Amino acid sequence: MTATLDLAPLSQKDLLCTSSLTAHDIERIFATARALKAGRETHTQVLRHKRLAMIFEKDSLRTRFTFDIGMQDMGGSAVFMDHRDARLGSRESVKDMAKNLERWVHGIVARTFKHKALEELALHADIPVINGLSDFVHPCQALSDFFTLTEKWGTVKGRTLTYVGDGNNTCHALIHTAVKLGANIRVCSPEGYEPNSRVVNEAMRTAQDSGAEVTISNDPDAAADGADAIYTDVWASMGQEDEIEERNGIFAAYQVDDEMMRRANPGALFMHCLPAHRGWEVTQEVMDGPQSVVYDIAENRLHVQKAVLALLLR
Ligand code: CP
Ligand code: NVA
Secondary structure (H helix, E strand, O other), X not given: OOOOOOOOOOOOOOEOOHHHOOHHHHHHHHHHHHHXXXXXXXXXXXXXXXXXXXXXXXXXXXXXXXXXXXXXXXXXXXXXXXXXXXXXXXXXXHHXXXXXXXXXXXXXXXXXXXXXXXXXXXXXXXXXXXXOOOXXXXXXXXXXXXXXXXXXXXXXXXXXXXXXXXXXXHHHHHHHHHHHHXXXXXXXXXXXXXXOHHHHHHHHHHHHHHOOOEEEEOOHHHHHOOOOEEEEOOOOOOOOHHHHHHHHHHOHHHOXXXXXXXXXXXXXXXXXXXXXXXXXXXXXXXXXXXOEOXXXXXHHHHHHHHHHHHHHOO
């Protein structure tokens, strides 16, 4: 038996950041993802005749495949525009792009360098705009991460997720999402690579309502102690290729290895958004070991983003 879908709209037209969603929106995304995952062969007409534009300024495996396959699974289709050679707004204004696309498609997924470009698209398009990663934040990733944790644990409330590494787009999305859901989030980065202070301050305010704890530090041992999951991401994100060598030195003490996993709670999970670099931010043993749930997360990108599409596209 597959559950009937409740496709009432979310509180927002777009998904640019999970911080703009309510906890109820996130719970509805998770409930829809669960139903779509259980009924992949059943819910095949949810987006019949709906079209999605996908505009990517950066490389992608997971985001591109899962949005495209997600549309196909639900009876719709996607058109991909490779924008790696030019930033959005370089050939024509972002506004004009939005005003054209809204005449042809029912939603836009964009992967950009500047988060502002996404905000501008969303401002001018009457159709939903979904953030497929910007330099600032990666909301679809964090939704899939926390969806996976709810599958593993039942609830994430009161559990502790430790993120070790660069205070980047993935880290910001995890902070935004954790505090909405009442999960504790500890971030541990080298000095100068901490998450954006506005994100942290806003999260601390949200955490007062949800009961979450937010801890920012430079000490990997303390951050790992008693954690329920340890998460890491690349040390140099797309667009920071020039800094790889320098960052490899600065981040060396922040590698997730067996010793760090032993400091965490027994049975703690290892998480990574992927792509991963074995031997750098994570050892091969941890990445491929029994505590790693990285491919479960990758699978769930499909189900969670299908839920986002089903709830946003009209
Ligand atoms: N995790 C993630 O977004 O993967 P891609 O960059 O391959 O889309
Ligand atoms: N922080 C990484 C995430 C990749 C999915 C990047 O932006 O390259």
